[in-house]
Amino acid sequence: MDDFSFLLEHIKNNNEQAFVRLVEAYNGMVFQLAFSFLKNTEEAEDLTQDVFLSVYENIGQFRNESSLKTWIYRITVNKSLNRQRKLKWCRFFRPIGSVPSDDKNLITEDTNPQYAVLNKELKAKLTNAIDNLPERQRTAFTLYKYQDLGHQEIAEIMGLSVSAVESLIHRAKQNLQAALAEFR
Amino acid sequence: MKCNKKYDFFAYQKRNISPVLLREIENHIAGCDKCRNVSMQVKLLEMAINEQKLIRPDAFMSQRIVAKITNRQSFAGILRPMPAFAIIILLALFVGIGIGIFATKSSQQTIEVFSWNDQEQEVIEMAFLNEN
Numbered sequence A: 001m002d003d004f005s006f007l008l009e010h011i012k013n014n015n016e017q018a019f020v021r022l023v024e025a026y027n028g029m030v031f032q033l034a035f036s037f038l039k040n041t042e043e044a045e046d047l048t049q050d051v052f053l054s055v056y057e058n059i060g061q062f063r064n065e066s067s068l069k070t071w072i073y074r075i076t077v078n079k080s081l082n083r084q085r086k087l088k089w090c091r092f093f094r095p096i097g098s099v100p101s102d103d104k105n106l107i108t109e110d111t112n113p114q115y116a117v118l119n120k121e122l123k124a125k126l127t128n129a130i131d132n133l134p135e136r137q138r139t140a141f142t143l144y145k146y147q148d149l150g151h152q153e154i155a156e157i158m159g160l161s162v163s164a165v166e167s168l169i170h171r172a173k174q175n176l177q178a179a180l181a182e183f184r
Numbered sequence B: 001m002k003c004n005k006k007y008d009f010f011a012y013q014k015r016n017i018s019p020v021l022l023r024e025i026e027n028h029i030a031g032c033d034k035c036r037n038v039s040m041q042v043k044l045l046e047m048a049i050n051e052q053k054l055i056r057p058d059a060f061m062s063q064r065i066v067a068k069i070t071n072r073q074s075f076a077g078i079l080r081p082m083p084a085f086a087i088i089i090l091l092a093l094f095v096g097i098g099i100g101i102f103a104t105k106s107s108q109q110t111i112e113v114f115s116w117n118d119q120e121q122e123v124i125e126m127a128f129l130n131e132n
Helices: A005-012 A016-038 A039-062 A068-093 A120-131 A137-145 A153-159 A160-178 B009-013 B019-031 B032-055 B059-076 B081-107 B119-131
Strands: none
Touching: A005 A016, A005 A039, A005 A068, A016 A039, A016 A068, A016 B009, A016 B019, A016 B032, A039 A068, A039 B059, A068 A137, A068 A153, A120 A137, A120 B032, A137 A153, A137 A160, A137 B059, A153 A160, B009 B019, B009 B032, B009 B119, B019 B119
16 A cells, blocks of 8 residues: 555554554655755755654644645655755855765665766766756656656645646756756 | 757657657757757766665664654653753853853942042142142
8 A cells, every 4th residue: 555644543642653654664755755855865864854753743733635645745845945955055164175975875886887877977967957956846856757756746745736847847857958958 | 059949858768759759859869969969968867867766765764763753752842952952052141141240240349449639638739729
């Protein structure tokens, strides 16, 4: 079963086992989405913990207006965007030599020869093009490309209409293609 | 070469377009450097995205999350790091202000110092002046 909404009542009644099941079911999804925004495993893990803490603390306010999965997605997107904004400021003030080791857990050329053509620098350059998109386009594109979500689901997460999401994804692709045209 | 064509190369890379459009794009990029380059870059970007999609959290992450939340629960409302830090800062501030007020008050105590220029003396001085 994809959605674990049936755990909801148990979690609201402080059933720790139910919460453990929820974490086990969704921690991969939350981590992956956080990583696709933050591009750093430590930050993604920290954010994942933060998301589940929020879920635990605010589960009483969840009113079944959307599915539990959509609600968790929404929390993750909001927290990821906030963290991304914070990290941009931190990077601005950080000395040049102290860049953290991003992509630590990435599958590299050594572990997967299929991707030997993509070196780390090129990957960073390509994915930075996504980071430079406007916030709503970036969110819609990330959910579409990294999470393989449909337009309807993205619309629910972002609180927009399906046509608005289609338009955001279309503009994101056009902007990305324009940015990629500069690369050689 | 300047080209104003706006093809969806993401759909083209996934062959998620009609056969007619597919043929049209293939014919176009055969003669257009700019679009051929964009198509190649989009392909590389798709590969980079697919690579990132393979990343999984380590097996113990869910345990760490649950442990952190349980730990936090036991300290809930008593001594969370941020409020504790704020309380310490506020206490230090009040103690500092208190010491400052006490020190200022004690330095303002009037001490009577007898001086030759006191008013009583001036009368005598004037008397001397008048004599001359």
